[in-house]
Amino acid sequence: MFTLSALVADTSLELRVLVPGGPGALDEPVAWVHNTELPDPSAYVQNKELVLTNGLWSAQVTAAEFVANVKRARAAGIVFGLRVETPHTPEDLVRACAEAELPLLEIAQAVPFTAISHSVSALYTEQRQQDLIGMVRRGDALATAISRGAGASGVLRVLTKDHDLPLAVVDRMGRLLATTGARLDEEQLRTVAAGLARRPPALELDLGTSLAALYPVGAVGDIDAALICLRPLSGLAPAEHEALEQAARFLSLEVAKQQAVQAIEMRFAGELLEMVLSGGRAAEVAGRLRTFGVDPAGPLAVCAVALAEEAATPHGLAQVIGDFLAAEGVPAVVAGGTQDVVTVLTWRRPQPDLSMLAERLVKAVDKRFPGGRPVAGLGGLAPHAAELRRPLMQSREACRVLRRSRTGPAVRGFAELGTHRLLLGLVDPGTLRSFSHDLLASLREHDARRGGDLEPTLRAFLDHDGQWATTAAALHIHVNTLRNRLAKAAELTGRDVNRTEDRVDLFLALAIDAMT
Structure with missing residues (x-):
């Protein structure tokens, strides 16, 4: 959009400001120009249009009535065209515009209204070219950031070079993936996750302190995250809106890339568990453990986690567990199954510390899946990778018993459970x-x-x-x-x-x- 100030700056139009209007009115965006001599053009003038007139309506209505009609249409202002019959802008029109705080400009007799239309078209063309150039340049920068592994943080850095906006990237689990100039607390993150879970997802949310615009980030046919701007949609300029939409599309590439990596890791982890359960291919089991940073020659622990109130493993549970262990600095293999998520981890500390870690893990899972009643079963420690089969089976059996218990502790080791409970866990x-x-x-x-x-x-x-x-x-x-x-x-x-x-x-x- 152009502004009245931009038109006045074009000396070829010979425009003169008679009434500047309210504060900042000359710098407000103008949608287009509308030439009219109707006494009441309000039915035809669009919001933020600039009215061009020679005053031929003066024989039917007063200047105050005409200005009131233009004001009602929420026009950007009036340009009065001088002619032989009216070599000066009427004083009553100037007075009416001043009282209504509606901008009034005067154009010389020698300059036709078409000159304003041509100037506006040129301004629009120039602005559109600048917008396209900016979009292409920003697209190149976004592609470079993602290709170099800058991730979501790199995308936000590119955005903030052009637009000073408080931004964040939040996934559908309510995790903060990146932020610049925006602070979101736990409650606000849960609100965003709930908004993304809607069908269709929310495009604007009330986060308590302010309204926030959401730009969904999809990958593989689903909404997996959102680019959040802590501004209401109505408060964003068109250029800002376009930039945020463009960035959200590039974030989709980043999310898809991460999902592909996670899918490969999960498949490798699942195959590793199958190898352990089969009891063979010890050398390959050791090699895969090393790939995940787990020492196959050292003591190993196994933990099986599930949600007692869920029939199947919910999406994202394995990711939550992996993130928790990474934050704890514990090398681990995390494999998601249909009924539970199994974790094999390096453990050189005393065994009681493992129960404490599992307790913290359960609390972290409960935060992400409130009401799901997470439980964790622990197997005994394996001295090395070749002895993993027994603790793996024990951890899963302990987890299954805990899932079927309506009360009691959320974390238990196989040896802590009564034998009768383990036997009952094997029966239909x-x-x-x-x-x-x-x-x-x-x-x-x-x-x-x-x-x-x-x-x-x-x-x-x-x-x-x-x-x-x-x-x-x-x-x-x-x-x-x-x-x-x-x-x-x-x-x-x-x-x-x-x-x-x-x-x-x-x-x-x-x-x-x-x-x-």
Whole structure:
């Protein structure tokens, strides 16, 4: 767009400013010019157009009425063309424009309105050429930045050379990939991630402190990140908007490149786990571990992570785990599966420290996947790569048990889990639920019908290892009352707590109920 100041600067037009309008009005963008002699041109004049007139409307309306009509159309201003009949701009028109703070320019008799149109066309052409040259130059700079591995930060540096804007790049997991002049807290990053998850994704978000414009960055048919500008869309100039859109397209190339690298790494990691499980190709396993920076000759730990509330591994979980371990300075191989994500890592510290690391990892995952209830199973330490198979299987089994437990710790090692839990983890869940329900149903019906406490009493008795006096004291009842309740439970379930095999059945039924 051009400005009134730019037109006045063109001496060939012989324009004179009679009324400058409001503050900065002469430097406001002008959309186009509109020649009219209608008494009320408001239905035809577009926003920010410059009205050209010779004043032929003066026989039908006053200057104040004409100016009011032009003002209502939100025009950029008025150019009054002098002619033989009106060698001077009418004073009432000057007065009306001054009162309305509408710019008024005067053009000499010798200069036709077409000269203004030609000048505007030339300004538009020149500006468009400059914009195209700038776009080509910026495109070359963006391509160079990406080809040289500058990444998202390099793209932002190119943008800020031309435009002073607060910018950031955030992926759909809510991670800050790059920033310049913009600060986003954790809550704002989550807001951006939620906006990208919409279908279609949000193009503007309220981040609390300000509105932010979002330029989605897609790769392989999906939206994986966004270029964020901490300005509302309405506050961006057309040139800024075009530059941000161009940068977002180049960021798509960068994201696609990163995804390709990650896909290759994941495939290699997955193949590595298959090699370990097969028990062969020890030399190749060692070689692949070295590729990921993991020493195959040193002590190795295995950790399996999953979300208990998710049926399958969510997109991005492996990336979150990899980023966490990289930040911790722990060399690791991270392999994503359909049910869990397995990590093989170098571990030369005491084994208790591994549980502490896993606890921090679970908290980091919970931040990225709130409500998913992440759990982590740990296998024993392997002295070297050739002994990885056992801890790998143990970590995944421990993780599977933790996923099926509704309560309890989020991190456990294989050796810390009760043997019965590991055995139950090998049985079909439907079969287990059926066994637990059938055994406890009559007990629960009795309690529901009579407001009894048979099930809580049975749980307390088993929790206190079958000790009558201790259980009675914990329940604040007499031992004879305890005996009567458990006798009734035996009558209803057909299982007597005084017999070992019956007590095992009751114990397992209650354990299954807690797990499912």
